Amino acid sequence: MDSPHGAAVKAENFGLKGPRGWAFRGIGLDAAPGSLIAVEGPSGSGRTCLLLALTGRMKPSEGHAEIGRHRLPKKMAAVRRIAALGPVPGVNDLDQSLTVAEQLREGALLQRHYGAPIRSLLRPRAERRAAASARIEAALDAAGLDLATLPKAGRTTVRDLERLESVRLSVAIALLGSPRLLALDDLDLKLSDTERTEVWALLRSIAARGTTVLAVCSEAPADAVVLRTGPKADDGAPEEKPSQGAAGTPKITWGKGTKDDAEAGKDAGKDAGADADKKDKKDTKPDTDTEKDAGAADGTGDGDGSGTENDTDNDTDNDDTKGADDALAEAGRA
Template sequence: MDSPHGAAVKAENFGLKGPRGWVFRGVGLDAEPGALIAVEGPSGSGRTCLLLALTGRMKATEGHAEIAGHRLPKHLTAVRRIAALGPVTGVNELDQSLTVAEQLREGALLQRRYEAPVRALLRPRGERRAGTQARIDAALTAAGLDLAQLPKGPRTSVRDLERLEAVRLSVAIALLGSPRLLALDDLDLKLSDAERAEAWTLLRSIAARGTTVLAVCSDAPDDVTVLKTGAAEPAAHTEDTEDTENTKGADDALAEAGRA
């Protein structure tokens, strides 16, 4: 699999306001292609919505961002074409009823259907199948997922994967389309300290190959670029109310993204 050229990610006064108030606001960033960026903050602070906005899945309401030169919020479709999104609850999730092999084939089929040129679709079936398998094998290697090590190999059910294995599978599926920007939600959710270190090592290796990586987490390593959400400190008498409203606003925005 060819190493894609990563996307520069820039943002200036980037914000999203929902029916209940600001989900995130005042975000600024200037990251070079191939950067590893962490969106750090507590749950409910708007970090997932910021991830979705920077990948063209949610429309910001203030300021602007640029992903590989595509300006947001105007060019949402162009950004979606170059940004691959890992699982986001209610938006884009692994199918727990499939086996790992089925999930990979489905991901490859969707990628071929929506992004392959017409001439590629006209190639002989055997040639297409071999090409698809080569892409899957390369993506699995990049994601560090060895199917032979799973309990039932490729026939292992997605629901039976350990959390880190599921992360690696999600990364492999995302890499099938050679994205310029890879975005992952809740990277460190339910991971031990050792597993968390493995997950960040994986993302560093992907960024080193040229793909820009954006990952939501609760606690980022010291060596990555960090975007913090929920960092504002309101007056003491309004803190609880504003935190509650921010959480509700983030929930409303995520529900809207799921319906889109």
Template sequence: MDSPHGAAVKAEGFGLKGPRGWVFQDIAIDAAPGSLLAVEGPSGSGRTCLLLALTGRMKPTAGHAEIGRHRLPKKMAAVRRIAALGPVPGVNDLDQALTVAEQLREGAMLQRRYDAPVRALLRPRGAHAPAPARVRIEQALAAVGLDPATLPKGLRTSVRDLERLEAIRLSVAIALLGGPRLLALDDLDLKLSDAERAEAWALLRSVAARGTTVLAVCSEAPADVTAVRTGPQTPPAAAAPSLTEKDADTEAADTGTSTGTGTGTDTDDEDTKGADDALAETGRA
């Protein structure tokens, strides 16, 4: 596979504020093209939202970032064109009803649909040769170390029967079909053994070594991986808020007097737009 030139990732004072306060804030990044960068933090610390914001799929509300010279939030569409999502639960999940071959074909078809020149979309059915897609799929599988011969039924293996690490490799392969300059994936170390986690990081190192900048969300990054940490910006709330506290939060949100934006409605619209952008990227919106 041709090695795309990775996109530099820079951010300064980057933040996102919602109705209940900061989702993440004051993020500073300066990663060179072809870097492997981790977004590290506990679940619920805003790390997924940061990933979506850095890939142009969620609109930030503070500071700025540059992805391959495209400045956020102004150039979100341009960033989406050069940044591909690997596995991000709830955004581009693999279809459990498909086989591996069907999932790969669907990924190649969507890539062609959204990235091909307009004239290519106007060709009559059957007028284009499928060979280039097959070659790209074979190259992507090789790049992620997913050998169909090792699967129970080869390419006819159901996606639902894949092990967690195999599913990660498949998702990354699909993301690489379009030759992105930035690859981003969520929950890398979720439900992986120590040995599998080491394999997953080795996979990402190999992708970065080929020239693609990689951004991975995790609970804890290896010592040799540059990490940006997310976390709560206010003291942790009680594990089980009282009914009075919940009612106070609800009332504050309704009146726009919470520690959020003070308007509520505008932020909700922005968050919804960001989610819609994320789903649109998968072709399932």
């Protein structure tokens, strides 16, 4: 059973085939709510595609997964509503020309417009501003980012941030919507050993608060639920089934994807993730009053993030999966 906040993540024989072959396949996973899940594997082994599939941004080709009470691939839209993306290069990159305050304001505005219930718009403007400021401060605190330590505080441009600061900012924006699943890609990219230790400590603290964390990395920490992609060995030895180690050791699952096939699917995965997020947001445009309210909240944003998820999803299969299907088809034509 799910915790009040985090989402359980389960998968059985989960696989995705792109235009040029399998990105990953044979994935099995069973992680409790509030788990720290590390997707470990070499670059090009289908890690990004797996992350996007488990967060409802890509349609799997075989098997199934359950995120909370939502079954994939049927409930992709419902999964997207409860799963937020942290840094995923090529999918939701930060705008390098914006300041940190502007990036946070944009994130709060989008969350209010697409994630909050309609009734929140009926609240007085001052109340909405106060709620937005409190929500942003809470997200920054959870992400461990203190604006006062930046060279120009909130006026520091995103391009001037260090890699670790950029990761923390992306995590803070993702946490604005109080997601039940937080997913991050290439977590240890361009980080020193000390910075890797810091970012894993950050993710442990988020998981300890109840949010399930799914992080793609090159080397997983010992205390994570480890899911490895790519072939298990280069000598052609048969792959082992998932097994549970002795008490205190993490569960390790091997996927069946090959490196060559996964590289073929990785770019398609990033395109699908971007297109799926655009699909969620294309029908609505923020109004002028909303933008003014967001900007008035101490330079950081406006809105009310108190919205809750509706567990009853009336989306059809075609509506849930069209964005990912179109992205895969487009990648194939390219």
